Each structure stands twice: as structure tokens, then as C-alpha cells.
Amino acid sequence: MVFILSVLGVSPGYAKDEKKPVVPCSHPVFRLFDFWVGEWLVYDRESGKLVGFDRISRTLAGCALQQSWISLDDYFSSPGVPFRMNGKSLTAFNGKEWVQFWVDNQAGSQILKGGPEDKAFILSSDEPLGGYIFRMSWTPDKDGSIHNISERRKEDSEEWETVFDFIYRRNLNRREFEDEEE
Numbered sequence: 278m279v280f281i282l283s284v285l286g287v288s289p290g291y292a293k294d295e296k297k298p299v300v301p302c303s304h305p306v307f308r309l310f311d312f313w314v315g316e317w318l319v320y321d322r323e324s325g326k327l328v329g330f331d332r333i334s335r336t337l338a339g340c341a342l343q344q345s346w347i348s349l350d351d352y353f354s355s356p357g358v359p360f361r362m363n364g365k366s367l368t369a370f371n372g373k374e375w376v377q378f379w380v381d382n383q384a385g386s387q388i389l390k391g392g393p394e395d396k397a398f399i400l401s402s403d404e405p406l407g408g409y410i411f412r413m414s415w416t417p418d419k420d421g422s423i424h425n426i427s428e429r430r431k432e433d434s435e436e437w438e439t440v441f442d443f444i445y446r447r448n449l450n451r452r453e454f455e456d457e458e459e
Contacts, residue, residue, distance in 0.1 A: 302340035307370055309393055310342060311335070312417045316448040322424070323442065328352065331445065341369040346381075352441075355383040368400075375400060389413060405432040412437065422446050 319329040329348045336343040344366040348354070353362035364381030370392075377389045377400050389400035389411065397416040409429040416424045423445035428437040 317445040318448050320444045322444050341367050
């Protein structure tokens with residue numbers, strides 16, 4: 278066997294290493310956003326009203342986070358659409374930065390990029406969408422909740438305006454949440 282490996286230009290040590298299982302996304306950098314994993318009740322920070330359910334799970338052997346969002350009100354619904362907004366995202370680390378691809382049942386889609394900054398996890402759009410640049414932040418709190426803010430600014434402005442300001446609390450009582458596939 279050593280002869281065959283030598284002819285092929287491969288050392289016997291490499292052959293041994295080849296048999297070790299490789300877990301592609303096992304590096305700690307792939308766990309930096311895991312504080313978001315779970316089933317969540319999502320509340321408007323100002324009013325305290327329950328506005329949605331969010332389920333975040335690891336998928337693809339831990340290489341990505343999958344989000345399933347369900348709105349409980351019409352805040353995100355498009356005019357004339359007879360159903361509430363539901364959406365999904367995939368978020369993954371590409372070796373350089375985190376990338377999130379969002380799509381929803383209101384014909385919306387968005388790509389955000391970024392990663393950890395100070396105590397928050399921040400993702401922003403590179404390209405304007407409807408004339409706006411978007412930024413989202415998730416900041417874990419000591420009590421286990423997460424403060425999630427979405428902001429936008431006109432592409433020719435530096436002033437950010439809040440789109441929503443949410444508090445995520447773990448769904449400990451497992452309130453029902455049906456993930457619609459429409």
C-alpha cells in the first residue's frame with residue numbers, strides 16, 4: 278500500500294488522515310449566531326403586544342440557520358393581500374462573513390451580510406431595496422431574551438429609521454405555531 282501511495286505522490290500519513298471524519302461546519306465561528314436558535318414568542322418592544330412566532334433551527338449539518346417567521350398581525354402584510362406575512366431565511370457563514378437570504382409570502386426577498394459587532398449580531402444590505410439600505414441587529418440579554426431591531430435609511434442618507442423593535446422570548450409553554458407552506 279505504501280508503494281501505491283508513493284507512486285501516486287501521497288504520503289501514508291495523508292492516507293491515515295483521510296479516514297478521519299471531517300465535520301465541515303464544526304469550527305466555533307459557525308456557532309456565533311446560535312443564541313438565536315430556538316422557538317420564540319416575539320413581542321413589540323414598545324407596546325408589549327405579541328406580534329409573531331419565530332422558529333430558528335440549525336440545518337445542513339450545522340452549516341446554516343433556518344428561520345420560519347409567522348406574523349400574528351397585518352403590520353408586514355402588503356396592501357390587498359388577503360393573508361398575513363410569513364417568511365423564511367437561511368443564514369450561514371461563508372468563510373468571510375455571515376449571509377442571510379430572506380424570502381416571504383408577500384413577494385419580498387432580501388440579502389443581508391455581516392456578523393458579530395460588540396455585543397450584537399448585525400447584518401446589513403449591500404444593495405438598496407426600494408431605495409433603502411436595511412440593517413438588522415440581534416442582541417442577546419442576560420435574561421435569555423433577544424433584542425431585535427430592523428432599521429432602514431435612504432441610500433443617499435446616513436440617518437437610520439426604525440422599521441421594528443422586537444423582543445424575543447423563548448416559547449417555554451410551546452404555544453402552537455403552525456408553519457404555513459403557502
